Amino acid sequence: xxxxxxxxxxxxxxxxxxTPTAPKPRQVLAMLALHADQVVSVASLTKELWGAAPPxxxxxTLQTYVLQLRELITLALKRDAEGTPARTAKDVLVTVPGGxxxxxxxxxxxxxxxxxxxxxGYRAMDAGDFPGAARQLREALSLWTGAAFADVQAGAQxxxxxxxxxxxxLCALDQRIEADLRLGRHRELLGELSVLVSRYRTHETLxxxxxxxxxxxxxRTEALEVYQRLRRALVRELGLEPSAGLRRLQRSIMMTGPxxxxxxxxxxxxxxxxxxxx
Numbered sequence: 252x253x254x255x256x257x258x259x260x261x262x263x264x265x266x267x268x269x270t271p272t273a274p275k276p277r278q279v280l281a282m283l284a285l286h287a288d289q290v291v292s293v294a295s296l297t298k299e300l301w302g303a304a305p306p307x308x309x310x311x312t313l314q315t316y317v318l319q320l321r322e323l324i325t326l327a328l329k330r331d332a333e334g335t336p337a338r339t340a341k342d343v344l345v346t347v348p349g350g351x352x353x354x355x356x357x358x359x360x361x362x363x364x365x366x367x368x369x370x371x372g373y374r375a376m377d378a379g380d381f382p383g384a385a386r387q388l389r390e391a392l393s394l395w396t397g398a399a400f401a402d403v404q405a406g407a408q409x410x411x412x413x414x415x416x417x418x419x420x421l422c423a424l425d426q427r428i429e430a431d432l433r434l435g436r437h438r439e440l441l442g443e444l445s446v447l448v449s450r451y452r453t454h455e456t457l458x459x460x461x462x463x464x465x466x467x468x469x470x471r472t473e474a475l476e477v478y479q480r481l482r483r484a485l486v487r488e489l490g491l492e493p494s495a496g497l498r499r500l501q502r503s504i505m506m507t508g509p510x511x512x513x514x515x516x517x518x519x520x521x522x523x524x525x526x527x528x529x
Contacts, residue, residue: 252343252358254284257365257416258396260403264343267327269320274404275300276316281403283344283353285412287360292350299406317351320344361394362416368394369423376426381433388427395420425456437464448477452484455497466504474504 255261260281262270271277282291282299296313297305306312321340328338338356345352368391375384399416400409424447431440444461451457458481465474478493478501485491493501 252287252353252355254287254355254358254360254362255396256281256284257361257394257399257420259401260284264324264327265329269323269327271319271323273319275312276319277402278404278406278409279313279316280320280353281400281405281409283351284360285362285409287353287355290347290350290352294349295408296350299408302406317344317346365391365394365423366419369419372423372426372430376430381430385427385430385434388423388430391423392420392427421451421454425460428457428460432460432463432467437467440464441468448481453481453488455481455494459497459500462500462504471504475501478504 253261253263253266260270260277261268262280262284270280278300279296282296293310293313297309300313301309321344324340324343328340328343343354343356345354368387372384372386372388372391375381375387399413403409405413428440428444431437440460441464444457444464447457448454448461458477462474462477465471465477478497481497482493485493492498
């Protein structure tokens, strides 16, 4: 079974899509796919589908959704060349005491692959291998095709998981940008960072990276303007001043030439407060 959630939800068994179109069964599959090979309790699924006030028929309705998913799985399963029965739908979507488990039998999950590649990238950063870090983190980020669970009607739990996944994506993104800055790719980053700071108006690390890239490209005035726009956004939206680290970066840009702080990681300069507003 192959699972993709970093964008729209796609689940395939033997290459055949088994993702339902109806919102509620799709929501159930999203929960099971996110926690593949782990038990998802009936209580968690019920809360995700109906919140704090489930109907009296909730358990029976959930069982109906599971049956609908198993019907799709059955259509995707095949017999091998010997005619021996392959796995059944109940082997794939397993009923266990108190819940259900999606058994992907060694298949792929884009979330797991993202976490694996990002972990390699972070370790490369720690070891000072900036080309390796940039490569691994870029590959990890390429798995994202949009917002996680973009086409799933999300309840409280999926919404929380979506926010968590977005934070992990942003962490990998700012580390990949830092690796590129360490490699002297500041001019190549300008377009990307311009878009990112427009989207994340109060994310200090991204703004600090943009300031540094602009300054190293000989655009000190624009770098200082980025700081002022961030400061206005922080004060207006959150009632906060920029962090001490970002203020230090501003002063350094005002006092030095474009070659400043070639080896200084922006995350260390502005890491006192990481703020993101979509």
